Amino acid sequence: SVGRADDGIRKDGLSWLGISWLMLSDIVGTSVLTLNGVAARLGFVLTVLFICGLFPMAVYTSVLMSRTRTILENLGVKEPLGTMGQVAAAAFQSERAGSIVTLVVYGYTALGQASYMLVLGTTLQQLFYSMPLCLPLAVLLSVLALLIPTFGLRRLKDSVALCFFNSMLILAVIVIALVRLGMNRPDCKHTHFFEPGLSFLVGLGAATNVVYSFSGQWMYFELIDTMAEPKDFPKAFLVSGPFMLVTYLAVALLGYWFGAGKMNLINGMPHGPILQAVALLLFMHVVIVYLIKSVVLIRYMHGRCCPNQVEQRSCRSYMQHGGWGLLLLTFSLLVSNMVPFFSQLLGIIGGIFAGPISFLFPIAFFLLAKGREEASEENSLDREESVELSVDMEPHEDGKLSYAESSSSGGSVSSRPSFAWRSLPAWEKLVLFITVIFILATMVFGVMEEILQVIELWGQFGAPFDCHRLRAPTHACG
Numbered sequence: 001s002v003g004r005a006d007d008g009i010r011k012d013g014l015s016w017l018g019i020s021w022l023m024l025s026d027i028v029g030t031s032v033l034t035l036n037g038v039a040a041r042l043g044f045v046l047t048v049l050f051i052c053g054l055f056p057m058a059v060y061t062s063v064l065m066s067r068t069r070t071i072l073e074n075l076g077v078k079e080p081l082g083t084m085g086q087v088a089a090a091a092f093q094s095e096r097a098g099s100i101v102t103l104v105v106y107g108y109t110a111l112g113q114a115s116y117m118l119v120l121g122t123t124l125q126q127l128f129y130s131m132p133l134c135l136p137l138a139v140l141l142s143v144l145a146l147l148i149p150t151f152g153l154r155r156l157k158d159s160v161a162l163c164f165f166n167s168m169l170i171l172a173v174i175v176i177a178l179v180r181l182g183m184n185r186p187d188c189k190h191t192h193f194f195e196p197g198l199s200f201l202v203g204l205g206a207a208t209n210v211v212y213s214f215s216g217q218w219m220y221f222e223l224i225d226t227m228a229e230p231k232d233f234p235k236a237f238l239v240s241g242p243f244m245l246v247t248y249l250a251v252a253l254l255g256y257w258f259g260a261g262k263m264n265l266i267n268g269m270p271h272g273p274i275l276q277a278v279a280l281l282l283f284m285h286v287v288i289v290y291l292i293k294s295v296v297l298i299r300y301m302h303g304r305c306c307p308n309q310v311e312q313r314s315c316r317s318y319m320q321h322g323g324w325g326l327l328l329l330t331f332s333l334l335v336s337n338m339v340p341f342f343s344q345l346l347g348i349i350g351g352i353f354a355g356p357i358s359f360l361f362p363i364a365f366f367l368l369a370k371g372r373e374e375a376s377e378e379n380s381l382d383r384e385e386s387v388e389l390s391v392d393m394e395p396h397e398d399g400k401l402s403y404a405e406s407s408s409s410g411g412s413v414s415s416r417p418s419f420a421w422r423s424l425p426a427w428e429k430l431v432l433f434i435t436v437i438f439i440l441a442t443m444v445f446g447v448m449e450e451i452l453q454v455i456e457l458w459g460q461f462g463a464p465f466d467c468h469r470l471r472a473p474t475h476a477c478g
Contacts, residue, residue: 013229014223014226015227015228016227016233017239019226019233019236020237020239020240021164021167022163022223023220023223023236023240024167024239024240024244025164025289026219026289027214027215027216027240027244028167028170028247029170029285030115030116030119030170030289031212032213032248032251033174034209034213034264034346035047035051035210035213035252035255036252036255036256036260036261036264036268037206037260037262037263037343038206038210039253039255039256040256040260040261040262041202041203041205041206041262042194042195042202042203043192043193043195044193044256045193046206048249048253050206050207051210051245051248051252054211054214055244057359057438058214058358058359059241060431061217061358061359061363061435062217063234064362064366065087065220065221065224065362065365065366066220066224066231066233066234067370068087068366068369068370069081069221069224070231071366071372072090072091074373075369075373075376080225081221081225082222083102083105083222084101084102084217084357084361085099085101086221091364091365091368091369092413094413101361104353104356104357105218105357108218108353108357109296110328111349111353112293113294113297113332114332114334115345115346115349116289117142117143117290117329117332117333118139118336118340118342118345119286119342120142120145120287120290121136121138121139121141121142122135122266122470123266123282123283123286124138124141124142124283125469125470126266126271126275126276126279126470127276127280129275129276129470132469133469134467134468134469135337135340135467135469136337136465136467139333143329143330143333145287146291146294147326147329150291150298150322150326150328150329151318151321152318153295154295154313154321166285169281169284169288170282170285171247173266173278176274176278177265177268177269177278178251178254178255178258178265180269180270180274180275181254181258181259181260181265181268181269184270185257185258185259191256191257201445201446201448202449204442204446204449205347205446205448205449205453206347207438207442207446208346208348208447208450209343209346209347209350211350211351211355211439211442211446212347212349212350212354214244214358215355215357216358217357217358217359217362218357218358255268261473262343263341264342264343266279267471267473268473270473294328298324298325298328301324302321302324305320305324337464337465338465339454340468341453341454341457344453344457347447347449348447348450348454350442351442351446351447351450352443352447355439355442355443359435359436359439360439360440364417367420367421368413368417368420370416370420370424371416371418372416372419374419374420374422375419378419
């Protein structure tokens with residue numbers, strides 16, 4: 001790829017250890033706070049099964065992404081492979097496919113920004129819990145707090161130190177919240193191996209939150225592109241994997257055991273100074289995450305609208321950049337007030353977007369790339385076809401082929417997954433099959449359950465844009 005030496009090593013790139021902290025900063029975030037609610041809906045057994053089952057699925061699809069990139073590079077693709085959209089364009093050999101995937105990924109990221117805005121609003125309510133602060137006003141105050149940084153922040157270079165600090169912030173939030181909840185664990189019977197009233201829909205609805213918690217794959221191609229040695233990407237899970245697994249299980253099982261209830265971990269804390277301290281730490285964490293991701297989103301939108309102004313530092317350029325930032329803030333404000341229930345909002349986003357982007361897209365890209373590789377190898381066995389291909393395709397000066405020029409080298413796009421499927425071992429076929437079926441089930445039945453919950457909560461606590469004042473702490477025995 002661009003900027004790499006002939007041996008594939010980028011001297012100014014990040015190590016796999018640095019990449020692991022960038023991964024953790026994105027993945028282990030506010031979504032982890034919903035996992036105690038997952039356990040309260042499922043019970044101990046299914047919670048452990050979903051978390052421990054989805055973890056290897058997430059690692060496997062992430063490794064597939066690394067394998068896909070390697071295959072495409074070996075096939076001679078000359079276009080950059082630094083984003084999911086670019087890899088989609090190379091895998092499908094279609095710029096339109098790349099544009100569609102890019103639009104879906106950025107749409108998903110924009111909805112994630114809306115969930116952050118909801119967290120900012122609720123943390124302000126918790127900071128000032130003694131005041132009757134309505135949620136729409138709290139979210140509006142959060143928008144105003146982010147307005148100046150959104151206009152002024154134009155470029156944010158990757159900072160391992162900042163990501164490490166942000167990971168420590170959310171870790172501090174989790175530890176303090178669990179300790180405080182453990183100090184007044186309810187005496188009543190509130191934990192079960194299988195939660196009473198558990199149903200198929202309830203189980204898949206809860207699973208959407210777990211899917212969201214393991215959905216960092218949208219940025220993995222970008223992370224791989226920044227590495228000194230991209231082939232070392234799977235090593236990043238040696239650090240991030242155990243950290244994620246232990247953190248998720250701790251929040252889910254201990255939060256459930258301590259009686260945090262079905263909402264999120266922080267909502268279960270008693271009102272007081274400790275809640276305010278936790279809310280302040282969480283507010284800081286979410287502001288950092290929001291600004292980091294907003295820079296990426298705004299630069300993309302600004303580049304699509306006015307590509308010649310993205311790198312300018314004129315008043316016009318700043319106003320354009322800030323205008324897109326204001327549009328994103330307004331979108332976040334509207335969505336966070338339409339679905340003012342954090343766990344359910346994440347469940348809907350996780351089911352509709354996170355599952356396909358983080359699991360189905362990587363599988364599709366891999367099967368297309370692998371099938372193209374297998375078909376090319378079969379074609380190379382036929383000397384006459386090899387000669388014909390060498391005449392039809394003239395390589396670029398660097399010896400690599402563009403999408404259009406290489407379209408005939410690996411069979412038709414529609415036939416490639418079958419080529420790939422035949423070459424895979426039985427265990428890999430089984431993993432792919434289970435992953436696809438599970439994610440499709442959460443997309444349909446899980447999202448359906450989350451929407452039904454939102455409708456029920458609207459009737460119980462108020463419609464969109466109602467006041468939604470801070471509620472009393474949730475209690476497992478209440």
